[in-house]
Amino acid sequence: LKGRGVWRYKDLIPGYYKSIISINEGNTPLIKSANINKQLYFKFEGLNPTGSFKDRGMTVAVSSAVSLNYKTVIAASTGNTAASAAAYAARAGIKSFIVLPKGKVALGKLAQSVLYGAIILEVDGSFDVAMEAVMRLYRDLKIVYPLNSFNPWRLEGQKTIAFEIMEDIGVPENVIVPVGNAGNIYAIWKGFNELLKIGIIDKVPRMIGVQAEGASPIANAIIKGKNEPDFIENPDTVATAIRIGRPVNWQKAMKAIKESKGTAIVVSDSEILEAQKTLARKEGIGAEPASAAALAGYFKAINYGIIDKDEKTVLILTGHSLKDPESMAKADTKRILVNPLHIEKIIVGEIN
Ligand SMILES: Cc1ncc(COP(=O)(O)O)c(/C=C/C(=O)C(=O)O)c1O
Numbered sequence: 001l002k003g004r005g006v007w008r009y010k011d012l013i014p015g016y017y018k019s020i021i022s023i024n025e026g027n028t029p030l031i032k033s034a035n036i037n038k039q040l041y042f043k044f045e046g047l048n049p050t051g052s053f054k055d056r057g058m059t060v061a062v063s064s065a066v067s068l069n070y071k072t073v074i075a076a077s078t079g080n081t082a083a084s085a086a087a088y089a090a091r092a093g094i095k096s097f098i099v100l101p102k103g104k105v106a107l108g109k110l111a112q113s114v115l116y117g118a119i120i121l122e123v124d125g126s127f128d129v130a131m132e133a134v135m136r137l138y139r140d141l142k143i144v145y146p147l148n149s150f151n152p153w154r155l156e157g158q159k160t161i162a163f164e165i166m167e168d169i170g171v172p173e174n175v176i177v178p179v180g181n182a183g184n185i186y187a188i189w190k191g192f193n194e195l196l197k198i199g200i201i202d203k204v205p206r207m208i209g210v211q212a213e214g215a216s217p218i219a220n221a222i223i224k225g226k227n228e229p230d231f232i233e234n235p236d237t238v239a240t241a242i243r244i245g246r247p248v249n250w251q252k253a254m255k256a257i258k259e260s261k262g263t264a265i266v267v268s269d270s271e272i273l274e275a276q277k278t279l280a281r282k283e284g285i286g287a288e289p290a291s292a293a294a295l296a297g298y299f300k301a302i303n304y305g306i307i308d309k310d311e312k313t314v315l316i317l318t319g320h321s322l323k324d325p326e327s328m329a330k331a332d333t334k335r336i337l338v339n340p341l342h343i344e345k346i347i348v349g350e351i352n
Pocket residue numbers: 052076077078079080081082149178179180181182183184185241242288290291318319
């Protein structure tokens with residue numbers, strides 16, 4: 001193993017790459033909880049180059065596209081896949097198209113996609129409508145390389161999250177992942193499973209998926225003991241990153257949850273926003289709502305007795321808070337218009 005980040009694990013990433021398109025993704029910190037629970041850790045994926053875990057998959061998938069001489073890439077997205085695809089395509093000098101659900105993409109992510117110069121196609125409807133359009137295009141137009149997480153190279157990059165956790169603290173009892181299109185929970189499980197197969201570890205963690213109440217097809221199926229989810233026509237949640245009703249990787253996610261003896265948890269929008277505030281005001285960590293869903297799920301799992309507070313648990317904080325400024329504004333805090341000459345009196349008043 002040499003270097004740091006995703007390509008440190010080059011020997012465990014299949015495929016031949018004529019050139020590697022990398023922006024130094026990966027090698028994110030595993031931050032120990034300071035004030036919530038000493039057995040709790042945060043894998044802060046918001047510190048990747050474009051601010052989400054997507055960069056891990058993009059470096060592999062775009063390197064693969066370039067190695068196969070593609071000049072154009074495409075992705076449907078709730079925002080983070082778009083930002084990441086746009087950045088890596090720009091670095092590779094190839095064109096990127098992103099298909100977004102109009103009006104449902106967090107401001108930070110949309111701004112990134114504009115800045116990185118993707119061609120933005122907006123559809124009236126949910127992410128799933130955008131995803132279906134990309135799947136149809138992929139069947140008809142082979143000159144465009146699809147970057148969504150049905151593309152296996154995305155998952156090969158994202159599985160390195162497991163490798164880094166193992167190198168930092170070994171194998172935790174639980175890994176909690178917010179689930180949308182459902183690639184990431186499978187990718188992380190795949191990483192641990194590969195380490196198990198080559199004999200580096202002797203157990204895998206329980207994979208616990210968290211979904212938002214208005215967008216929880218996989219969690220509903222797991223909780224009801226069904227083998228197949230009922231897809232949701234009009235998913236809705238404040239956590240727009242995981243506002244997905246027809247996850248393309250649902251089979252993979254259910255396999256990871258079942259084979260790891262994990263489970264799935266549903267959390268409400270208010271629990272998500274509360275968790276986002278708790279993460280910031282107890283741990284000093286700013287994550288976007290979908291990522292904070294992992295903490296909301298952790299609290300629920302403790303209350304339900306699914307997780308014991310003495311079990312080592314890692315939350316995958318998938319995206320940075322700057323992605324979604326509107327959600328941060330909902331947290332609210334004291335804002336006092338002051339006469340600069342009276343500032344001392346205000347502060348003394350606030351302290352006492
Ligand atoms: C912050 C954040 N947290 C969790 C997820 C869920 O991961 P998957 O279950 O692997 O989809 C996403 C996914 C976003 C997109 O699917 C997209 O950007 O198109 C995310 O951005």
